[in-house]
Amino acid sequence: MDDDMLTDQRRLVELIEAEGWEVTDLELSAYDSPWADEDDPEATVTVTARKPYESESAEDDGDDENPFRLK
Numbered sequence: 001m002d003d004d005m006l007t008d009q010r011r012l013v014e015l016i017e018a019e020g021w022e023v024t025d026l027e028l029s030a031y032d033s034p035w036a037d038e039d040d041p042e043a044t045v046t047v048t049a050r051k052p053y054e055s056e057s058a059e060d061d062g063d064d065e066n067p068f069r070l071k
Contacts, residue, residue, distance in 0.1 A: 005030055005043045012045060021049040 009028050016023055025048035033042045 002030065002041060002043075005041075008043070009045055012047065016047060016049055019051075021051045023047060023049045 005028060009026065013023050013026065025046075027046040029044045029046075030041050031043075032039070036042075
């Protein structure tokens, strides 16, 4: 795998984490494009990240009658 691809991957993670997200999974796929006549490889990055948001106080009261909510 090309070092430039790995450097770009690390930069993407840094940008995402700088916005308050926690990267939980990342997949980098390198391949030769079947649509281009060039010999340069391409890459696809799939990122899974999570970011907790504070809920509104009305929803935090614990009086929620939602049967699907864990208590």
